Every structure is written in C-alpha cells, then in structure tokens.
Amino acid sequence: MKKILGILGVAFLGGAMALGGYKLFFEQPIIVEQTSEPTLQTVKASYTPTVINSSSVPTNFTEAAEKxxxxxxxxxxxxxKEVYNPFEEFFGGNGRRKQQQVGTGSGVIISQDGYIITNNHVIDGATDLEITLNNRKKVKAELIGTDKSNDIALLKIDYDGELPYIPFGNSDNAKIGEWVLAVGNPYNLTSTVTAGIISAKGRDLDGNGITDAFIQTDAAVNPGNSGGALVNTRGELIGINTAITSRTGSYIGYSFAVPSNIAKKIIDDILEFGDVQEALMGIEYAPQEDQIQGVKISKVTTEGGAEKAGLQEGDIIKKVNNVNIEKFSDLRGQLTARRPGDKVAVTVLRDGENIEKVVTLGKKDYVEILELSLTLKDLTKSELKKHNIKSGAKIAKNLNPYLTHFGVKEGFIITKINKTIVVDALDAKRKLTAANRSNKPLFIEVINLSGQSERYAFNQ
Known part of the structure; x- marks a missing residue:
C-alpha cells in the first residue's frame, strides 16, 4: 500500500514540474486590460431652448356665432316674368304667359330699426320680398336701393320690437390667415355657421383688375348663402358673402365677399343720396406689369384731383392711407369705399423715391342705368347756357332698343321726368329707376339734337 501511494506522489510531482516548466519557457504571458467609455466633457452655454406650450387653448367661435x-x-x-312658348303660338295660342319665379338668399340686419343688407342678385327683378327671421317669424320687406356694380342691395322691414343686428367692422384691418365665420341660410336652412380663414384680399374675379376687390375665404358658402355675413371672431361684419367659384354650383373650396367698408359706404350713399356716389382720383392706369407691385399711372386727367395734388405720369401708386396697393383692384377697393370730396394720402414711387401726396377725390360726371341700358352725363356750363336751361342730363349712351325705336337718341338732353325737373344725371337715374320699377307710364321731356323740345310717353 505504501508502495502504491509513493508511486502516485512521484507521478503528481512530476506532472506539476512539467507543467511549470512549460509555462515558464514556452507560453507567452497573457495581459488582461479593462477598458471603459471615456467621460464626455460638459460645455456650459448661455443658450436657453424655446419651449412651445402645446396645451394652448384653440380658437373658440362660439361667442362670435352667438352674436x-x-x-x-x-x-x-x-x-x-313673361315666358314665351313658340309651340303654343304655332297652334293658335297667345304664346306668352306670366309665370311666377321664386328665389332665395340671405340678408344681414345692420340696425335695430330694420335695415337689411343683401346682394343685388338675390332680389333682382323681385315684385315681392319676404324676410324670415331666425325665430321663424315672416315679414314683408321694402327695397330701398341697389348697386348692381358691387352687387349690394338695401332692404327695410317694419318689426314690432328690437331686432338683433351685426355692427360693421373695418375690412381694411382684416388679415390673410385670420379666422372668419360665414353665416347664412344655405339650401333654405335656418342660419348656418361655417368657419375658415381669409385666403386673399383685393381679389378680381373678372380678371380685368377693375370690377372687383373681393375678400376670398375658404369658409363653406353654398347656394342660399348669398347676401349673408362674413364676420371675424369678435362678431364684426367684415364682408357680405357674394359668390363661389364652382363647376357644380356648390361649394368646392373658395368663396368671395364684398368688403364691409365698400358695403357700408354704398348703404350710406343710398340712404343719404338715393344712389352711389363714385369717387375718382383723376388718373388712367397702365396694364399690370409682372415686375411692378402697385398701380402705374399712364395719364393724369386734366384738372383732376391727382393733377392738382402733383401726381405725374409714370408714378407708381404704392399706398393709399397706409394701405398697401399691389394691383388695381386694391386701389379700386379703396376708392369705392370713399366719396367725392374725401381726401386720401397717396404714396407713389417716383425715380426710386417714395413721395406722399394728399389727393382730393373728384366726382364722376356720368351715371350708368344698367337695367335700362342707358348712360347719362351731367351738363357742362356751356351746354346749360346754349340751351338756356338751369339743369338736365344728357344721354351719353343709349343701348335701350325700346327708347331707340321711338326716336330717343344719344345727345338728347332730358329736362323732365314725369313732369318733375331733372337736376343732374344722378337725379335722372333715380327718377327713371323708380319709374321703371313702378310699372307705371313714363313721361319724359327732352331737348333733341336740333335744340327743340320733345315729349315722349311710354307704357311699361
């Protein structure tokens, strides 16, 4: 037993010595290194990042809608309206018969005593006008006056009690991107509110830069909304909804409103003068050039307000009363909102320098009666003296086939309408328009091209 243990001890000792020798002479030492990520240096700075408050309160339209x-x-x-049926006439009938047509739209009450503003095309040709209030009460309305060129009409109702109304806002202060509400009666529904933003201002729909200066919005406007209100979030009237651009007849993205400054001026004129007073600056303008922002004056009218103020041909109008003018429709909008005799500060660019002049706006010496296809002009002092008369109105253009048929020509001077003296062109327009709407006989006295007096009677 002792012998076996001795042999095992020698074997273990020999193995240990052999392993130690291998480690010492043959195997390279192994170096173990522990690595760690370097610590980043911190740089102190004074910059403080902006923190956006994502919990801000969204725009609320309830107050404006309620107002x-x-x-x-x-x-x-x-x-x-009279309808003509050729087949009925062919088979021995009259061929003509009267037919009742009904149209609808919206209107805005602008005073407690019952004045209502709407679009001219909403009431055009109407023989009877009925207003339905938001409380569903129905009342008859009277037409006070219209302006076809700007598509505005003024109505009046008599109502026992106070009426809610919308105050006028300043449409010049309306900004592109501003929230607005369109309030109207689409598809014969009671008052409906839609929201959108102002997409553009001074928009010219006819493409001629003259006719329109609309506010464009993406608030939904549909048939029946015409004549309704465009209001800001404070509940102020900044436009009268007038038109949509659509191939289907329904809203597809954009609508247009007459600015409130223009609408208010038209209403004030109708109430004070019975017609619109159009203000002129006394210039002719050059076609819009792509590289020019503003209105370039191509001609200054003799003795007009622009000439008296010192404006010159080639001047580029940049501002009117600090309102930027980029195209003629912008200028048109500013002039339409003002009366003859008003003074406006006009900034023009001349030889690279901005110059400000104060222009007194003049009066247009002619008026158009679109429903009668007539243009009338005020008489000059020499014309009054020549015919020995104190007042009257000259027919500058006559496209009315009925009057032409009976011999009324351009150049004739109208002195009386229904036996009442004609003061000027505007007075003649007012009298002729009233007579035309009354469907009563019309009597006019004129001075013909030979200087002789003639009288005409027309049954309407």
Whole structure:
C-alpha cells in the first residue's frame, strides 16, 4: 500500500514540474486590460431652448356665432316674368304667359330699426320680398336701393320690437390667415355657421383688375348663402358673402365677399343720396406689369384731383392711407369705399423715391342705368347756357332698343321726368329707376339734337 501511494506522489510531482516548466519557457504571458467609455466633457452655454406650450387653448367661435346667428335672415323673392312658348303660338295660342319665379338668399340686419343688407342678385327683378327671421317669424320687406356694380342691395322691414343686428367692422384691418365665420341660410336652412380663414384680399374675379376687390375665404358658402355675413371672431361684419367659384354650383373650396367698408359706404350713399356716389382720383392706369407691385399711372386727367395734388405720369401708386396697393383692384377697393370730396394720402414711387401726396377725390360726371341700358352725363356750363336751361342730363349712351325705336337718341338732353325737373344725371337715374320699377307710364321731356323740345310717353 505504501508502495502504491509513493508511486502516485512521484507521478503528481512530476506532472506539476512539467507543467511549470512549460509555462515558464514556452507560453507567452497573457495581459488582461479593462477598458471603459471615456467621460464626455460638459460645455456650459448661455443658450436657453424655446419651449412651445402645446396645451394652448384653440380658437373658440362660439361667442362670435352667438352674436351673429340671430341677425342673419332668410330672403325670399318672388318675381313675375313673361315666358314665351313658340309651340303654343304655332297652334293658335297667345304664346306668352306670366309665370311666377321664386328665389332665395340671405340678408344681414345692420340696425335695430330694420335695415337689411343683401346682394343685388338675390332680389333682382323681385315684385315681392319676404324676410324670415331666425325665430321663424315672416315679414314683408321694402327695397330701398341697389348697386348692381358691387352687387349690394338695401332692404327695410317694419318689426314690432328690437331686432338683433351685426355692427360693421373695418375690412381694411382684416388679415390673410385670420379666422372668419360665414353665416347664412344655405339650401333654405335656418342660419348656418361655417368657419375658415381669409385666403386673399383685393381679389378680381373678372380678371380685368377693375370690377372687383373681393375678400376670398375658404369658409363653406353654398347656394342660399348669398347676401349673408362674413364676420371675424369678435362678431364684426367684415364682408357680405357674394359668390363661389364652382363647376357644380356648390361649394368646392373658395368663396368671395364684398368688403364691409365698400358695403357700408354704398348703404350710406343710398340712404343719404338715393344712389352711389363714385369717387375718382383723376388718373388712367397702365396694364399690370409682372415686375411692378402697385398701380402705374399712364395719364393724369386734366384738372383732376391727382393733377392738382402733383401726381405725374409714370408714378407708381404704392399706398393709399397706409394701405398697401399691389394691383388695381386694391386701389379700386379703396376708392369705392370713399366719396367725392374725401381726401386720401397717396404714396407713389417716383425715380426710386417714395413721395406722399394728399389727393382730393373728384366726382364722376356720368351715371350708368344698367337695367335700362342707358348712360347719362351731367351738363357742362356751356351746354346749360346754349340751351338756356338751369339743369338736365344728357344721354351719353343709349343701348335701350325700346327708347331707340321711338326716336330717343344719344345727345338728347332730358329736362323732365314725369313732369318733375331733372337736376343732374344722378337725379335722372333715380327718377327713371323708380319709374321703371313702378310699372307705371313714363313721361319724359327732352331737348333733341336740333335744340327743340320733345315729349315722349311710354307704357311699361
């Protein structure tokens, strides 16, 4: 036993010695290194990042809607029109018969005593006007006056009690991107509110830079909304909804409104003068050039307000009363909102320098009666002296086939209408328009091209 243990001990000892020798003479030493990520240096700076408050309160339209929804009314117009049927005439009938046509739209109450503003095309040709208030009460309306060129009409209702109304805002202060509400009666529904933003201003729909200066919005406007209110978030009237651009007849993205400054001026003129007073600056303008922002004056009218103020041909109008002018429709909008005799500060660019002049706006010496296809002009002092008369109005253009048929020509001077003296062109327009709408016989006295007096009677 002792012998076996001795042999095992020698074997273990020999193995240990052999392993130690291998480690010492043959195997390279192994170096173990522990690595760690380097610590980043911290740099102190004074910059403080902006923190956006994502919990901000969204725009709330409830107050504006509550202020305006009860002041927008439904307008129903009834017109009696003559319809011609050639087949009925062919088989021995009369071929002509009267037919009742009904149209609808919206209107905005602008005073407690019942004045309502709407679009001219909503009430055009109407023989009967009915207003439905938001409380569903119905009342008859009277047409006070219209302006076809700007598509504005003024109505009046008599109502026992106070009426809600919308105050006018300043449409010049409206900004592109500003939230607005369109309030109206689409599809014969009671007052409906839609929201959008102002997409553009001074928009010219006819493409001629003259006719329109609309506010463009993406608030939904549909058939029946015409004549309704465009209001800001404070509930102020900044436009009268007038048109949509659509191939289907329904809203597809954009609508247009007459700015409130223009609408208010038209209403004020109708109430004070019975017609619109158009203000002129006394210039002719050059076609819009792509590289020019503003209106370039191509001609200054002799003795007009622009000439008296020192404006010159080639001047580029940049501002009117600090309102930027980029195209003629912008200028048109500023002039339409003002009266003859008003003074405006006009900034023009001349030889690279901005110059400000104060222009006194003049009066247009002619008026157009679109429904009668007539243009009338004020008489000059020499014309009054020549015919030994104190007042009257000259027919500058006559496209009315009925008057032409009976011998009324351009150049004739109208002195009386229904035995009442004609003061000027505007007075003649007012009298002729009233007579035409009354469907009563019309009597006019004129001085013909030979200087002789003639009288005409027309059954309407």
């Amino acid at each position: 305006t929804v009860h002041a927008v009314v439904h307008v129903k117009n009834t017109a009696i």
